[in-house]
Amino acid sequence: MKVCMFHLMPYRDLPADFEQRYESAFIDPLWFDVADADKVGAYYNATLDELIYAANAGLHGVCTNQHHQNVYGFMANPSLMGAVLARATNGQNVAIVQLGSTLPSTTPPTRIAEEYAMLDCISGGRLVAGFPTGLPSDATIANAVVPVDQRERFREALALVKKAWSAKEMFAWNGKHYQLGMVNLWPRPIQQPHPPIWIPGSGISSTAENVVSLDHCFCHLSYFGARNAAQVSDRYWELAAEKGRDDNPYRYSFLQLIGVAETDAEAEDLYAAHAEYFFNKLLHTPHYYQQIPGCLEYPALVQALSGTSRAEVNLRDLKAKDFYERGFVIVGSPKTVREQLLDGVKRLRIGHLLALLHFGSMPTELCKRNIDLFAREVLPHLEGLWDDKYDDRWWPERLTAKRPAAALATAS
Amino acid sequence: MGGPEVRKIRLWQDRIETAVEVSGSGPPLVYLHGPWGIAPDRTFIARLAGANTVYAPHHPGTSRGDHEAVHVLESWLDLVVYYGELLDRLALEAPTLVGHSFGGLVAAEIAAAMPRSVGRLVLIDPVGLWRDDLPVKNWMLLNDTERRPSLFADPQGEAARLFFGVPNDPAARVDALAQSIWAQACTGKFVWPIPDRGLKHRAHRIVAPALIVWGKADRIVDAAYAQEFAARIAGAEIVLIDGAGHLPHLERQDAVIEAVRRATTASSRPQREPK
Numbered sequence: 001m002k003v004c005m006f007h008l009m010p011y012r013d014l015p016a017d018f019e020q021r022y023e024s025a026f027i028d029p030l031w032f033d034v035a036d037a038d039k040v041g042a043y044y045n046a047t048l049d050e051l052i053y054a055a056n057a058g059l060h061g062v063c064t065n066q067h068h069q070n071v072y073g074f075m076a077n078p079s080l081m082g083a084v085l086a087r088a089t090n091g092q093n094v095a096i097v098q099l100g101s102t103l104p105s106t107t108p109p110t111r112i113a114e115e116y117a118m119l120d121c122i123s124g125g126r127l128v129a130g131f132p133t134g135l136p137s138d139a140t141i142a143n144a145v146v147p148v149d150q151r152e153r154f155r156e157a158l159a160l161v162k163k164a165w166s167a168k169e170m171f172a173w174n175g176k177h178y179q180l181g182m183v184n185l186w187p188r189p190i191q192q193p194h195p196p197i198w199i200p201g202s203g204i205s206s207t208a209e210n211v212v213s214l215d216h217c218f219c220h221l222s223y224f225g226a227r228n229a230a231q232v233s234d235r236y237w238e239l240a241a242e243k244g245r246d247d248n249p250y251r252y253s254f255l256q257l258i259g260v261a262e263t264d265a266e267a268e269d270l271y272a273a274h275a276e277y278f279f280n281k282l283l284h285t286p287h288y289y290q291q292i293p294g295c296l297e298y299p300a301l302v303q304a305l306s307g308t309s310r311a312e313v314n315l316r317d318l319k320a321k322d323f324y325e326r327g328f329v330i331v332g333s334p335k336t337v338r339e340q341l342l343d344g345v346k347r348l349r350i351g352h353l354l355a356l357l358h359f360g361s362m363p364t365e366l367c368k369r370n371i372d373l374f375a376r377e378v379l380p381h382l383e384g385l386w387d388d389k390y391d392d393r394w395w396p397e398r399l400t401a402k403r404p405a406a407a408l409a410t411a412s
Numbered sequence: 413m414g415g416p417e418v419r420k421i422r423l424w425q426d427r428i429e430t431a432v433e434v435s436g437s438g439p440p441l442v443y444l445h446g447p448w449g450i451a452p453d454r455t456f457i458a459r460l461a462g463a464n465t466v467y468a469p470h471h472p473g474t475s476r477g478d479h480e481a482v483h484v485l486e487s488w489l490d491l492v493v494y495y496g497e498l499l500d501r502l503a504l505e506a507p508t509l510v511g512h513s514f515g516g517l518v519a520a521e522i523a524a525a526m527p528r529s530v531g532r533l534v535l536i537d538p539v540g541l542w543r544d545d546l547p548v549k550n551w552m553l554l555n556d557t558e559r560r561p562s563l564f565a566d567p568q569g570e571a572a573r574l575f576f577g578v579p580n581d582p583a584a585r586v587d588a589l590a591q592s593i594w595a596q597a598c599t600g601k602f603v604w605p606i607p608d609r610g611l612k613h614r615a616h617r618i619v620a621p622a623l624i625v626w627g628k629a630d631r632i633v634d635a636a637y638a639q640e641f642a643a644r645i646a647g648a649e650i651v652l653i654d655g656a657g658h659l660p661h662l663e664r665q666d667a668v669i670e671a672v673r674r675a676t677t678a679s680s681r682p683q684r685e686p687k
Contacts, residue, residue: 023555140604140605141553141605144604146600146601146604147552147597147600147601147604148482148483148597148600148601149601152483176486286555288553288554288555288556289553292552292553293552293593293594293596293597293600294552294596294597294598294600294601298479298480298590298594301590301593301594302586302590305585305586305589305590305593306582306586
């Protein structure tokens with residue numbers, strides 16, 4: 001299997017009373033009330049350092065993502081980060097996983113086709129092209145996309161980008177949402193007809209169905225841990241079977257918060273404040289900013305309203321031990337972490353594990369220690385999985401050569 | 413008393429099915445509902461039907477069973493031309509056009525685009541203009557605590573209770589919520605994120621005698637906007653409603669019905685020539 005480091009690039013030093021001051025981590029926090037541009041400059045650099053450190057430590061890929069107007073993660077243009085990572089890891093067996101630029105909020109979307117093609121060229125064909133639909137708050141509030149148009153724009157934009165990457169002749173695009181008279185993209189990606197395409201989602205929706213139909217990789221971006229994800233993964237594999245797809249685990253990527261230390265007790269102690277910061281401060285996103293009328297298509301809306309009314313968990317009421325006990329975060333000694341991860345990976349059939357090795361207020365030193373221990377003591381036990389039976393068709397071809405796990409384990 | 417007759421009319425090259433609720437008798441009146449769909453407005457429509465034959469179409473995408481129609485009309489121009497087609501199909505002689513909120517904007521736009529096809533115009537707390545010093549509040553992003561006081565002068569009053577009430581039966585509850593949310597999606601499509609589609613450039617074309625009704629305590633679109641509309645529609649009359657917010661036709665139904673009736677039965681003012 002492949003294991004990539006994911007990073008959100010959060011604000012790491014929010015005021016202690018942030019959650020009293022603001023009902024939402026998205027849209028509402030005022031820059032001049034909470035933030036400091038010098039600190040943010042340091043965070044961007046630390047984020048890049050941490051991802052490059054993970055690449056050097058032997059992780060298979062480094063992931064960026066796009067969000068807007070929030071404290072939870074604000075790589076407003078992930079291609080800027082991806083460009084630095086592509087340059088810094090040149091010659092290495094590491095994928096640049098852009099998870100990625102949000103098509104519906106970028107007009108024209110050929111801008112993203114160009115940026116991704118640049119990244120593929122700069123990285124020597126190591127790009128994984130991720131295309132999220134974007135959070136409702138990102139797309140519709142920060143970028144003014146009409147809610148009911150978001151998914152339709154996404155589908156049209158993805159078709160346009162794929163055509164723009166591979167068309168041998170100049171073409172005109174007369175779409176519903178985009179019109180371009182002369183499309184002749186410069187540059188084109190090295191990987192033809194297109195780099196591997198990954199599409200993130202937080203559950204099974206029309207997007208996931210579309211991913212299976214198009215034979216792309218579905219990235220389940222959950223913050224609630226592998227232990228709580230079986231309902232979604234089971235439905236995903238059913239969907240794949242219904243549509244005649246095989247059970248290749250590389251069709252499925254999953255995000256997991258992970259904290260490793262020498263012992264369980266040490267890990268629980270070390271990561272407690274950062275887990276609480278992540279769930280209590282950063283993740284607080286009220287429903288009126290994410291359940292905007294139109295963002296769910298009608299059948300999905302009815303389904304959501306019909307859902308058995310689970311008592312909604314208020315994350316602000318939970319503490320670190322709750323996050324650990326419920327499996328939202330996997331923390332512990334290398335042995336504990338690898339056992340829990342292996343359970344989850346096998347149960348859900350995860351081909352690409354997206355390890356959130358930085359979360360919340362975690363300082364760089366701790367993040368690097370986490371990466372070290374993970375790469376040395378956990379990764380070698382995971383990466384052999386699946387490869388005896390399945391090819392990763394959603395990975396840059398130039399990087400598919402097997403890597404000797406033992407050599408990597410001592411490299412850092 | 414029976415409910416309204418529901419006519420299903422296929423329009424737009426047969427791609428949109430529009431349910432039109434027809435009730436009452438008297439001179440024709442077309443009622444265009446606001447962002448929450450037709451359901452909350454039915455008591456008001458029934459009152460209008462006391463003196464008029466009321467035609468109340470469901471906005472495209474909100475007719476039951478035709479949800480995907482939301483994707484058929486692609487632009488503001490499409491929407492206005494679609495309403496022209498609907499009015500042609502109803503074959504009404506210069507009807508009175510009454511619209512609330514989003515429906516008020518649509519009514520004003522129709523009256524500007526097709527000045528001779530509208531006999532009288534009644535706008536109830538319409539959206540459609542914009543002042544930077546009085547931004548219109550986005551009704552699709554209201555949080556739980558601000559929703560009631562944003563829409564009603566008396567957040568605990570009977571009108572608010574009825575508006576926000578949901579059935580106890582689980583299936584009926586899902587249906588009611590889905591209809592209300594989807595109606596916001598279908599109407600919001602045309603005015604997201606700012607409900608200004610340029611009516612200010614076209615309002616001078618309106619020649620129908622116009623009544624502008626506004627809830628004095630409207631916290632979605634401030635009542636100062638009544639003047640903004642009146643300044644752009646020659647001869648427009650303003651009636652401000654005490655004790656009402658953004659939905660005065662629900663919160664002070666008697667007062668709004670009285671104002672509409674006075675305006676629609678007043679000795680006919682000569683319609684001006686379109687400019």
